[in-house]
Amino acid sequence: MKLIDKIKNSNFNYVRNGRWFFIAPAAILLLGIIMLAVLGFNLGLEFTGGTIVSVNADGEHTKVEIQEKMDTYNIKYTITEEQNTNGGNTYSIKFNAEGDSQQIITELNEYFNDEDWISAESIQASTTNETIISVFWSILAALAGLIIYMLIRFKFTAGMATVLALAHDVLMICALMAIFQIEINASFIAAILTVMAYSINNSLVVFDRVRNYEKNNTENYSLEQIINRSINRTLGRSILTVATTLATLLVLTVISIAMNLSSLIEFALPIIFGLFAGTYSSLFLIAPLYKQFETARLYLRQRKKSVAN
Numbered sequence: 001m002k003l004i005d006k007i008k009n010s011n012f013n014y015v016r017n018g019r020w021f022f023i024a025p026a027a028i029l030l031l032g033i034i035m036l037a038v039l040g041f042n043l044g045l046e047f048t049g050g051t052i053v054s055v056n057a058d059g060e061h062t063k064v065e066i067q068e069k070m071d072t073y074n075i076k077y078t079i080t081e082e083q084n085t086n087g088g089n090t091y092s093i094k095f096n097a098e099g100d101s102q103q104i105i106t107e108l109n110e111y112f113n114d115e116d117w118i119s120a121e122s123i124q125a126s127t128t129n130e131t132i133i134s135v136f137w138s139i140l141a142a143l144a145g146l147i148i149y150m151l152i153r154f155k156f157t158a159g160m161a162t163v164l165a166l167a168h169d170v171l172m173i174c175a176l177m178a179i180f181q182i183e184i185n186a187s188f189i190a191a192i193l194t195v196m197a198y199s200i201n202n203s204l205v206v207f208d209r210v211r212n213y214e215k216n217n218t219e220n221y222s223l224e225q226i227i228n229r230s231i232n233r234t235l236g237r238s239i240l241t242v243a244t245t246l247a248t249l250l251v252l253t254v255i256s257i258a259m260n261l262s263s264l265i266e267f268a269l270p271i272i273f274g275l276f277a278g279t280y281s282s283l284f285l286i287a288p289l290y291k292q293f294e295t296a297r298l299y300l301r302q303r304k305k306s307v308a309n
Contacts, residue, residue, distance in 0.1 A: 014231050015224045018288025025168060025280070032175025041178055044078075044185030045123050050096030052121045053108055057081055057089035059116030066091060069111060073097065073104055078183065080262045090118065135189050139170075142196055154207050157293035162203040164289055165281035169199045172277035173270050180269075187267035195274025198245070202282035205234045210290075223294060227287045235283060242279045246272065 045052065057063070063079060070077045070093065077095035097104050105120045143163060150159030170192060177184055209230035213221065221229070249268050256264035 012232070013224070013228055014284060014287040015227050015291045018284070018291070021280075021284035021288070025172060025277075025285075028179075029171055029175050032171075032178045035181075036175075036178045039178070039181060041174075042181045042183045044183045045094050045096065046186045047184065048096055049123050050094060051101045051105060052123065053093040053095075053105065054118040054120075055091050055093070055108075055112050056116040056118060057091045060113055061111075061116070063091065066093065069108075070095070073100075075100075075104075078262070081259075082263065135192075138189075139192070139196075142193070146200060150207075153204075154211060155294070155297075157290060157297050158207045158210070160293050161286050161289040162200065162207070165203060165278075165286050166196060166199055168281045168285060169195055169274055169277040173274045176273045177270060182269055183262075183266050185263075185266060187263065188270055191267055191270035191274065194271055195278055198242075198275060199278035199282060202238050202241075202278060203286060205237065206230055206282060206286060207290075209234055224291060227291060231283060231287055238279060238283065242275050246275055249275075 055061075055066075061069075063081070066079060070079070073095075075095050075097045077093060080092045080094070082090050082092055093108070095101075095104070101122065109117060109120070143166070146166070147159045147163060150156070150162055173192065173195065176182075177188070207230075210226060213226045213230055217226065249272050253265060253268045253272070256262070256268065
């Protein structure tokens with residue numbers, strides 16, 4: 001509690017030092033753009049289309065032997081281990097060989113015995129395009145709903161600052177996914193929406209405190225002082241909330257790595273990236289953004305009054 005009290009009573013000026021907080025995100029974004037131009041995103045079959053072959057993991061061939069077999073085709077592939085409904089383990093072999101897919105499926109069917117072979121499924125490119133469009137519209141709908149909510153509950157300038165902070169969080173996740181070449185699949189969509197919820201919650205907590213200080217400003221604090229005091233009062237809560245969530249995700253990640261469950265890793269890592277980005281933006285970026293938007297709004301309102309008079 002002593003640490004939280006020190007944070008609440010901190011005199012750090014988030015608004016005045018705001019310009020320095022944009023350097024780190026800009027550097028990460030630039031590196032992400034470079035990696036994206038060189039390597040692109042590591043897209044899963046949900047976005048590129050391809051084939052999924054499922055075989056018994058406790059069967060005749062080990063994972064290493066299956067990898068050696070897939071290496072002979074000189075194609076990009078992934079092998080993930082999952083638990084099936086019968087309590088056993090299943091290897092999911094995912095690849096995109098375009099016109100040679102059927103031939104590879106036939107050869108793999110011959111490579112595995114009948115007891116080990118489970119299924120082969122093709123994912124069409126049209127399905128992936130529909131998925132991408134659905135994701136795009138889902139994010140736009142979430143942003144539109146956020147702006148409407150912020151207009152009702154807070155000022156328009158608060159909504160603008162929150163939307164830009166949210167855009168920062170999504171861009172940071174995408175940049176880090178490109179930098180570390182983590183596969184982007186269906187779980188990535190869920191991770192993005194989860195991070196958006198956390199980020200919005202952090203922003204709402206800050207702006208709720210700002211609104212209260214503005215309504216009860218008996219000591220005539222300036223806008224800059226109100227913003228700084230609001231962040232200091234909510235900083236402890238934000239850190240504890242994110243720390244609790246991160247602890248759970250880190251445990252999940254460690255267990256996933258130990259058990260070689262790549263699907264859980266691909267879900268947990270984007271959320272971890274997003275929690276760091278969301279906490280950073282809600283504490284260090286929202287303050288200078290809101291200050292600039294609110295200053296511009298007050299200036300324009302004063303100018304209209306001057307013209308009217």
